[in-house]
Amino acid sequence: MKLPSFFIAHGSPLLALEDNEYTRFLERLGQELEAPRGIVVFSAHWDSPEQLLTIDExxxxxxxxxxxxxxxxxxxxxxxxxxxxxxxISELFKGNNLSHQPVLGRGLDHGVWVILKKMFPKADIPVVALSVDSLRSPKEQYNIGRMLAPLRDEGILLIGSGGLVHNLRMLNESDQPEEWALEFDAWIAKGLESWDVPSLFAYEKKAPHVRDAVPSYGREHFAPLFYAMGTADGSRKAERIFQAYQYGTLSLNCWKLD
Known part of the structure; x- marks a missing residue:
């Protein structure tokens, strides 16, 4: 059973309580997927210069x-x-000479459990959480994800959890998206759908409104996209299966990478 990978926006922690179009989408997505043997999540809320992963039972x-x-x-x-x-996972990292460290007792941050609580509410599927490094280059992040691609053939669901437009200092009271947020997401979508890796890797120089969409203090939310893309490097197919906005500038999107 080969599973697709996903980039999933985790939005506000309040998604765990909310009943809206996005939470219902996440619930359907979990129901429609073949039950994975395990779930691996690269979380924006675990930012570390060393690759870390949970080892808890x-x-x-x-x-x-x-x-x-x-x-x-x-x-x-x-x-x-x-x-x-x-x-x-450690064996795959070791085989690619990636320094890494298992961590005991960390628990699951909200970048992991908020989306999984909607997708798999029984909490009965094993989960391994992985850190991201927002200071690595997009190419390095992509290559780390690619190391885990074999897991897709082993019944493991791979997810990058973050947010493409995630500027908490520019939120407003309306869910109507700002034009600049739409333009940034459209540019990212074009790159993903054509798998234009060179352009996406250079998003900080090429993407419109990038300083607003991915502020310097919020790069960790964008990084999971590249980790997730790397896991799908073999097929290089991307499909946006959900898009909405909260507070005008918080992008709620889900990309299927298959």
Whole structure:
């Protein structure tokens, strides 16, 4: 069973409580996918210069946010870990000479559990979380994802969780998207659909409105796209299967990479 990979926007942590078009899409997506043997998530909320990965047998739930309704802090996603899958990932990294370190007891951050709680609410599928390095070049990020491509043939679902337009300092009260956000997403979509890797790797110089869409303090949310793309390097097919916006400048999108 070969599974597709995905880039999934995790938006606001409030998605865990909300019932809207995007949360219903995530629920359907989880139901429509063949049940994976395990799930591997590159999370924007684990930014590290060294490649890290969880090795827990059972995960705690991180509430790594503040200022939200009290109910948010009672939500849990007690998915099991999979030390054997962690070992398999470590072998793939080692075979490609990538320095990495398993981490015990970290738990799942909201970049991981918010989307999985919608997609797989039973929390019964093993999860391994991986860090990203927002300071690596897009090519390096892509190549790390490519190291894990064999897992797709082993029943493992690979996800990059972040946000393509993610500027929390420019949010507004309307869900009507700003024109510059639409233009940036359209430029990214064109590059993905044609798998124009050279242009996408140079997005910081070529993409319109890039300083607004991917501010210097928020690059970690864009990085998971390249990790996810790398996992699909063999086929190089991308399809946007959902697009919406919250607060005018928070892009909620899902790209299927198959």
């Amino acid at each position: 059972k995960h705690e739930t991180q509430h790594d946010f503040y200022g939200f309704p009290e109910e948010m802090y009672t939500l849990t996603y007690p998915a099991p870990g999979d030390p054997a899958l962690t070992k398999r």
